[in-house]
Amino acid sequence: MITTRDIAERLGISVSTxxxxxxxxxxxxxxxxxxxxxxxxEMGYVGNRAARMMRGASxxxxxxxxxxxxxxxxxxxxxxxxxxxxxxxxxxxxSETDDDRMVELRHLRELSANRVAGVIIVPTARxxxxxxxxxxxxxxxxxxxxxxxLGSQWFGVDDHEALRRGxxxxxxxxxxxxxxxxxxTELPTGAERLRGFRSALSxxxxxxxxxxxxxxxxxxxxxxxxxVRRLLKGPDAPTALVLGSIQLTxxxxxxxxxxxVKVPGELSVVGFGDEPGFxxxxxxxxxxxxxxxxxxxxxxxxxxxRLKAKGDNDGPYTSVSPGSLVVRGSTAPPDGKTPATSx
Amino acid sequence: MITTRDIAERLGISVSTxxxxxxxxxxxxxxxxxxxxxxxxEMGYVGNRAARMMRGASxxxxxxxxxxxxxxxxxxxxxxxxxxxxxxxxxxxxSETDDDRMVELRHLRELSANRVAGVIIVPTARxxxxxxxxxxxxxxxxxxxxxxxLGSQWFGVDDHEALRRGxxxxxxxxxxxxxxxxxxTELPTGAERLRGFRSALSxxxxxxxxxxxxxxxxxxxxxxxxxVRRLLKGPDAPTALVLGSIQLTxxxxxxxxxxxVKVPGELSVVGFGDEPGFxxxxxxxxxxxxxxxxxxxxxxxxxxxRLKAKGDNDGPYTSVSPGSLVVRGSTAPPDGKTPATSx
DNA sequence: CGTCTTCGTGCTAACGTTAGCACTACTGGA
DNA sequence: TCCAGTAGTGCTAACGTTAGCACGAAGACG
Numbered sequence: 001m002i003t004t005r006d007i008a009e010r011l012g013i014s015v016s017t018x019x020x021x022x023x024x025x026x027x028x029x030x031x032x033x034x035x036x037x038x039x040x041x042e043m044g045y046v047g048n049r050a051a052r053m054m055r056g057a058s059x060x061x062x063x064x065x066x067x068x069x070x071x072x073x074x075x076x077x078x079x080x081x082x083x084x085x086x087x088x089x090x091x092x093x094x095s096e097t098d099d100d101r102m103v104e105l106r107h108l109r110e111l112s113a114n115r116v117a118g119v120i121i122v123p124t125a126r127x128x129x130x131x132x133x134x135x136x137x138x139x140x141x142x143x144x145x146x147x148x149x150l151g152s153q154w155f156g157v158d159d160h161e162a163l164r165r166g167x168x169x170x171x172x173x174x175x176x177x178x179x180x181x182x183x184x185t186e187l188p189t190g191a192e193r194l195r196g197f198r199s200a201l202s203x204x205x206x207x208x209x210x211x212x213x214x215x216x217x218x219x220x221x222x223x224x225x226x227x228v229r230r231l232l233k234g235p236d237a238p239t240a241l242v243l244g245s246i247q248l249t250x251x252x253x254x255x256x257x258x259x260x261v262k263v264p265g266e267l268s269v270v271g272f273g274d275e276p277g278f279x280x281x282x283x284x285x286x287x288x289x290x291x292x293x294x295x296x297x298x299x300x301x302x303x304x305x306r307l308k309a310k311g312d313n314d315g316p317y318t319s320v321s322p323g324s325l326v327v328r329g330s331t332a333p334p335d336g337k338t339p340a341t342s343x
Numbered sequence: 344m345i346t347t348r349d350i351a352e353r354l355g356i357s358v359s360t361x362x363x364x365x366x367x368x369x370x371x372x373x374x375x376x377x378x379x380x381x382x383x384x385e386m387g388y389v390g391n392r393a394a395r396m397m398r399g400a401s402x403x404x405x406x407x408x409x410x411x412x413x414x415x416x417x418x419x420x421x422x423x424x425x426x427x428x429x430x431x432x433x434x435x436x437x438s439e440t441d442d443d444r445m446v447e448l449r450h451l452r453e454l455s456a457n458r459v460a461g462v463i464i465v466p467t468a469r470x471x472x473x474x475x476x477x478x479x480x481x482x483x484x485x486x487x488x489x490x491x492x493l494g495s496q497w498f499g500v501d502d503h504e505a506l507r508r509g510x511x512x513x514x515x516x517x518x519x520x521x522x523x524x525x526x527x528t529e530l531p532t533g534a535e536r537l538r539g540f541r542s543a544l545s546x547x548x549x550x551x552x553x554x555x556x557x558x559x560x561x562x563x564x565x566x567x568x569x570x571v572r573r574l575l576k577g578p579d580a581p582t583a584l585v586l587g588s589i590q591l592t593x594x595x596x597x598x599x600x601x602x603x604v605k606v607p608g609e610l611s612v613v614g615f616g617d618e619p620g621f622x623x624x625x626x627x628x629x630x631x632x633x634x635x636x637x638x639x640x641x642x643x644x645x646x647x648x649r650l651k652a653k654g655d656n657d658g659p660y661t662s663v664s665p666g667s668l669v670v671r672g673s674t675a676p677p678d679g680k681t682p683a684t685s686x
Numbered sequence: 687c688g689t690c691t692t693c694g695t696g697c698t699a700a701c702g703t704t705a706g707c708a709c710t711a712c713t714g715g716a
Numbered sequence: 717t718c719c720a721g722t723a724g725t726g727c728t729a730a731c732g733t734t735a736g737c738a739c740g741a742a743g744a745c746g
Contacts, residue, residue: 001732003731003732004732004733005732005733014695014697015733016696016735017694017696019734027695028694029694029695046480047456047732048732049458050397051397051731052733053393054394054701054731054733055701055732056701061436069412069418070419072415076413078412078437082437083441086446086449091438092437094421094435094436095435096426098426103429107429107434110403110432111434112389113391114393114403115391137344254619276593276597276620277621277623280596280600280620280625344702346701346703347704348702356726357726358726359705359725360724360726362703370723370725371723372725394701395703396703396731397704398704398731399731400703
């Protein structure tokens with residue numbers, strides 16, 4: 001690799017002068033600058049950021065720590081972040097945890113060793129103690145999920161309200177046997193979504209146990225399929241189903257298609273998230289849409305500002321985005337009844 | 344940040360001893376090692392990779408340069424790569440080019456400045472001259488797309504064969520007016536796919552202009568929608584359509600759904616790639632599936648081996664994976680005819 | 687003509703880590 | 717007893733870059 005020293009030797013000047021010329025120092029004459037730049041370009045010089053970092057410069061890498069990039073929710077986040085940060089000269093490091101706290105820990109160790117400038121993390125349910133320590137040394141921001149030990153800077157969705165609305169839609173159509181399949185309540189997001197579901201039930205005057213709830217491990221497409229099989233059995237099977245995660249929704253849709261379940265005839269379905277394909281699934285999936293782009297952009301801006309400010313901790317920060325119900329064809333009143341009210 | 348020096352001072356020993364203890368040098372006594380590790384752990388020491396790199400150690404970061412992570416083909420690649428490399432202690436840097444050669448160049452500059460260990464790249468149609476220079480200095484591997492200036496190490500799909508098979512399926516069903524909508528022939532992949540389409544036509548005894556071909560910019564969902572509108576107009580509209588990119592397929596499916604086109608009654612469709620949703624779209628999409636996982640794993644293994652070997656250039660390397668036709672319900676003989684032969 | 691300023695450049699140290707060499711204190715054999 | 721060998725540790729330089737200080741030349745001003 002070419003260094004400033006190579007350039008200096010070739011031009012018969014000192015490394016300092018080369019360094020200053022390349023950083024456009026006003027003390028260097030225009031003629032020298034020109035010759036240095038010329039030589040640098042010819043020789044294919046590329047500055048070594050590792051060396052700069054040794055001199056106190058900060059890294060230009062921000063890490064995104066998520067469960068699984070194949071989940072299109074996260075890939076959209078990654079895309080938006082990347083776009084926003086590229087504009088500011090930052091690069092994106094991608095770390096997948098697979099919802100395994102030990103993998104998460106290994107990644108955080110590497111990120112810390114690499115002295116990344118910042119971290120945006122969707123934490124696992126119970127991060128390892130060392131992960132907590134490592135994050136303390138890095139500007140970071142929690143996304144979607146929130147764990148108290150990781151600080152109070154968080155960008156998330158109003159999960160309670162999102163599920164309340166999705167469920168209320170079904171209640172308003174007259175459903176009384178409504179099932180919920182969501183993620184574990186270990187995660188605050190999971191707990192909030194379940195709570196939102198229950199709120200809607202009680203607001204609709206339905207007893208709590210009118211809802212059959214099933215909790216699955218996070219990121220489990222397969223569990224969605226299994227849940228469908230279990231729910232459709234039995235005499236008082238639910239007439240409607242609300243989902244609490246994208247992956248579960250994908251699994252549910254696949255299974256419903258395979259089994260040829262009539263939607264919304266046999267079962268009304270409210271999905272979670274809005275993926276390409278949800279609109280053309282069966283009669284079109286009514287679903288709880290999330291403002292992914294806005295969230296990602298918000299995250300990026302917050303972090304960029306935080307990194308530039310160099311102020312250490314600028315207090316707690318919480319940004320909550322609402323979900324919005326996208327009504328398509330997968331929901332209808334049970335047995336053809338007319339809905340009491342429309343929401 | 345804690346350094347080896349901090350540890351050394353606290354224990355009243357030299358930095359060398361600390362460094363050696365942490366790297367488990369056999370010359371250091373077990374007792375000293377124990378004390379050092381203890382102190383390091385208590386003080387939250389994390390080695391500084393930038394400093395190690397200055398001493399000649401190589402980076403543990405591999406970059407993936409792709410058009411758009413939201414394309415689930417690429418997110419699957421990213422996932423598989425990440426998984427394989429995490430096992431070897433490597434981290435993944437994600438760079439999105441948006442198929443813009445200048446963005447690609449900016450990313451490559453950053454990657455080079457960061458001295459990433461290697462690069463896996465899906466190049467833009469005509470990479471910038473400087474991009475070519477930069478990649479020369481980095482172990483790299485082209486994926487899917489291939490540009491001659493970027494060397495001869497390439498992992499790809501047998502695009503010609505993939506499209507030949509997809510088209511042959513329609514020819515065998517008796518279609519004579521078959522349209523193709525694919526990416527630009529500027530990209531070798533695009534050219535190969537078009538060639539595969541034409542091969543199948545001529546093998547089926549159909550004249551070349553039996554096929555209406557449309558070429559779109561890469562990664563263009565929207566163009567897929569437009570193409571449908573154009574193709575369905577006119578008296579001798581095609582009875583079948585073959586697609587040459589995932590994004591185009593997504594657009595086409597959306598538009599066909601919206602316009603309520605009967606598939607395969609009015610139009611038979613062979614898609615490209617296999618996404619979640621393709622199986623439940625309309626009657627199920629017959630599509631050209633790609634062995635994404637195998638390719639990603641192959642790439643990861645090749646690069647890992649290349650980086651460990653430290654041998655500079657181990658000659659040209661090309662790995663070609665075949666596509667496989669996944670037959671679902673979106674293809675049928677035109678006007679109810681029985682297929683001549685089934686393939 | 688001497689001093690003061692300005693311009694352009696060079697020298698040196700420092701960032702954190704590691705490898706080579708040097709040094710000390712033992713141990714064992716002649 | 718003396719030397720060789722070895723175990724354990726310290727000192728120093730080096731990686732590439734940059735910031736502080738110093739230096740020489742040239743011009744400005746009294």
